Amino acid sequence: MKLILSGGRVVDPSQNLDQIANLLIEDGRIVGITTEAQMAGFENAEILDVTGKIVCPGLIDIHVHLREPGFEYKEDIESGTRAAAAGGFTRVCCMPNTNPAIDTAAVVRQILERTEQVGSARVGPIGAATKAMQGDQLTEMADLKAAGAVAISDDAFPLQHSDTVRSVMEYCKMLGLAFMTHNEDKRLTEKGAMNEGYMATVMGVPGIPRVAEDIATARNIMLAQLTGCHLHLLHISTAGTVELLRQAKAAGAPVTGEACAHHWVLTDAACEGYNTDAKMNPPLRTPEDCAAVKAGIADGTIDCIVTDHAPHAEYEKEVEFDAAPFGILGLETSFPLVYSTLVIPGVLSLSEAIAKMTSVPAAVLNLGDKVGTLQTGADADVAVLDLDRAWTIDRDSVQSKSKNTPFHGMKVMGKAEFTIVGGRVIRI
């Protein structure tokens, strides 16, 4: 099976490449990038004309919630990976807060098998740090890794006890796995439903102070320095945590970090009117935090861009603000938001933005040499993006089973045309 993506602008940050060229694919692998008109051995290949489009490594999101097993009414692997493909993603890593949690090899295998059957993108399961995410007993992380888990995380149920964090880190270090932490001191956020500050005070909503994220971040960085474990800071939302990460990196600590578009595009003002589609954790913060997150992305402090795609059924969100679950969709809006709010305004070049959604997240989780790149021999995971496409985000036309996006009605530029996963063309 031979395929040519012809005439596109090939942007591959892993090779410092940005040029009009043809991408050659054979049997699920990249076999070359060429500007030659004649391509020996490809005379009878299928040709897809992508003139005027961007051809880049398939986007990688190392922080999503696919909800399967256990919460298939919100999302499942089929719908979640369709949403991923619609957003230009060819690989997503899913968080372990399923039911049962991803705390045994059996659940890892189940997710991988399910992806084989119905997936429109590759899925890398992330194992839970503790059994049932209860914060007590460690999971069998070696088993999880052997079954295919790509990292360990406490997302949604942040570990509160420093001794547990230390033990998890020792194990992750021993096994060569990154530990991805949701940084939150829960004693400071009890009942909190939005950022602590003026908006929360006016709305009468208990607040989630920024310092709760910073305190947990500082502790986790210190324990990473102690243990040598690779710590990855999830969904950074505060100026304080950006600065802690910057200092930690300067000190040589084994720490990386990520950010989600909503944390630099929106502020807690989006909660006005008790908009539960603007409720997530960490919450939308202040304009100063948005600026700090952007600055952290621009100077490389924040390594990669993720979505924290967190679907919830409409009936779960259509309740009192304090009763609504945390979380919003992200996969179908991520690239358009990155392009519209970072690339067009000049915060990042297109190549830098694509790197933060391909080669860098692949490196953060050590996903392998053949991932997040268009180098010869790599998996033929490709995204074709149309930068000139102006469109309006519409909650009623998403691939996800859920509709909880605060970006409904926003005009954006840029959209994925189609993806290729292992040589298979996926059009949504």
Next chain:
Amino acid sequence: MKDLLTLRETAADDIRALLDTAEAFQEIIKRPVKKVPTLRGRAMITVFYENSTRTRTSFEMAAKIMSAEAINISVAQSSVTKGECLKDTMLTLQALKADCLVIRHSSSGAAQFAAERIGIPVVNAGDGRHEHPTQGLLDMLTIKQAKGRLDGLNVAIVGDITHSRVARSNIWGLTKLGANVRLVGPSTLMPPDADRLPVKVFNNLKEGIAGADVVNVLRLQLERMDKGLLPSIREYSRLFGISANSLKAADSDVIVLHPGPLNRGVEISAEVADSAASAIETQISNGVAVRMAVLYTLMGGAGAPTTEV
């Protein structure tokens, strides 16, 4: 005006009109036969997700004086205890074709949630820590009648500001009509960024009520100690309790308000509560007049209030 959800989002002219209407209704309450046909054939439903005696009774009395039907749905007896969500309760109530819904709920924003889903006027009778607009209006009416004006008055709100919907409605309503509002209380009970509200913030009672024309004392929830927000009731009372002695810092003609129920000897001394400076009983009767004005405005449509028997 379709609903009364907040004073923050109610225009100053609408607040003035509601206060004027309430003053017109006060005369009816004083009559031996308290009944006018103004809202005959209309039905008000009250749904209280939190316990309340005085607010609910006040709404019910306001409706009945104006000959409206008052239907109380007690949450303990309703399908809510069977797990019905607020949206479905609202759709059910809408189908009952009442003319007005009065709702109290422990979640901030619940009244707005209800108003967005039910086609009839909604009155917020208190939502979480957010607002309690009829309490704000009755406090304003009480102050206005005692002092003859609101513009330029110094009003100190003393106590647990963080958890108080009464404080928030007072802040917006009073400042819209020209009063100067001060918030007085311990730092642990002062909401974040309070200084960005149109108020002055004080952590010292004497400074906070110095020269004040009005002191509005908030009820202290006694369980605040358990959450580590206060060391002791005794110390709170010593630092922030309104007594005859602490009140000396205020203007000599100061009036004292309290939304009730009182913790005598905690946030307010019995001596002050029963003194000539206390406007607490007036607040209660003004509550009926204000709620008549609100129900009339939302259910009665345009035109001057009909006060003839």
